[in-house]
Every structure is written in C-alpha cells, then in structure tokens.
Amino acid sequence: MENKVSISTLPYRFDELPKIFNELKECGADFAHCDIMDGQFVENKTYTPMMLQDIKGLMPLPLDVHLMVNDPLQYLSTLKGVAYYYTIHCECFKDMNILKDALVSIKKIGLKVGLAVDLQTDIENIFEVLNIVDLVLIMTVKAGAGGQKFSESALDKVKKLNLFKRNNNLFFEIEVDGGINDKTAKMCVNAGADIVVSGSFVSSSNDKKNTINSLKFDK
Ligand code: DX5
Numbered sequence: 001m002e003n004k005v006s007i008s009t010l011p012y013r014f015d016e017l018p019k020i021f022n023e024l025k026e027c028g029a030d031f032a033h034c035d036i037m038d039g040q041f042v043e044n045k046t047y048t049p050m051m052l053q054d055i056k057g058l059m060p061l062p063l064d065v066h067l068m069v070n071d072p073l074q075y076l077s078t079l080k081g082v083a084y085y086y087t088i089h090c091e092c093f094k095d096m097n098i099l100k101d102a103l104v105s106i107k108k109i110g111l112k113v114g115l116a117v118d119l120q121t122d123i124e125n126i127f128e129v130l131n132i133v134d135l136v137l138i139m140t141v142k143a144g145a146g147g148q149k150f151s152e153s154a155l156d157k158v159k160k161l162n163l164f165k166r167n168n169n170l171f172f173e174i175e176v177d178g179g180i181n182d183k184t185a186k187m188c189v190n191a192g193a194d195i196v197v198s199g200s201f202v203s204s205s206n207d208k209k210n211t212i213n214s215l216k217f218d219k
C-alpha cells in the first residue's frame, strides 16, 4: 500500500482552486489540504471556512481542512458536509477534558476528526485522546506559513506515535505537514506517516504528475 498525498491550497489563488485541483487530481493527488489561518493563532490570515462552503461542489477531492485558528469549533455548522477531515490544534485547549469534548462534538456531526500537534508540542500530550481521533497531523515546521524547512526533530514524534498506535491497536491516520519534498516525504513514510501534505514542492513544479508521484512510497 502507498501513502497518500494531500495538496495544500496555500500557494494558490482562492478563485483558481477548483480548476487547479481538477488538474491535481488527474496528477494523483488524494486530498485538498485547506489551510485556514485566522491571524491570531498564527500571524497569517487566509480565506474563511464560509468561502470553502461556496466551492465545495466544485472541488473534485475530499477536503482535508487544517484549522490554524483560536476557536476551531466555531466552524462546525459551516463545515458540516463540506470537510472530510476537520483538524483542530491541541494547543487551542488548556484542558484535556475540553479537548476531548471538542473532538467528540466534531465526530457527532459526522465528520472525521483530526488533531494537529505543532512543532514545539510534545506528542505524549495527546496520547490519552487518541482513541477518539481519525487523524493526527504532525507539523514538521512551525504552523503558520508555507515554504519553511523541514524539521527532523518531528520524525521522532512520527515514530513514537506510530509505535503507540500499533501497541494499542488504534486506527487513526498519521499526516505530516511542512517542508515536504521527495526526500523528507520518504523519511516520514518510513517513520510511519500515511499522508504527506505538500505546498511549495508541488506548486513550484512544472511536472506535477511526476512530482506528486515522487511523494508516494510503498508502505
Ligand atoms: C503551514 C501549513 C502547510 C503549508 C505547507 O502552516 O499548514 O500546510 O501549506 O507548505 P510547504 O509544503 O511549502 O511547507
């Protein structure tokens, strides 16, 4: 089995997304990774989830929504039936019980729930809620901008998470995000990643099919 590739919407103009993602699907992309930033949780600001609602019918791939926002639950009704993965950052929650309730509320409306862990956060912090989630997103750069350098320290987290998953018979997917290219993708997949996110590596390529293919490996 091969890992999947989720392409970040960040490098592209919002009004071009449906056209571009139709092409990217033809080139082997598996998900559209929708990076949403509110200018508070991270400095940058992007399009809103309300705007995703408008183009949902035109997007050919499942939407892998990555919410880098302070209040990630406020978009639940907007993204119901729109998002495939609804991924929130664990750093938004001070208390494990509040985080647990948040994860359950996302599942309750029929969405797959993802939990993101920023670069500075210990992976062990989220072990106790892993029986609830469908996806863990490990940031391999500091969340907030595209085009940053992959941080090898995150590989250790992927390995620990994969080991915990196997030892506890859990089924969530492991996704990595930030600084992914053909070399770093290979390291992540070898460490246990199931989905790799790509922004600049694919957007800057003139041969998208080959480039996406270079991010896929046998697992
Ligand atoms: C960064 C975003 C990433 C970003 C990845 O905070 O979450 O999804 O678009 O871009 P690259 O692949 O350029 O690092």
Ligand code: ZN
Pocket (backbone or CB within 6 Å): 008, 033, 034, 035, 066, 177, 197
């Ligand atoms: Zn992302």
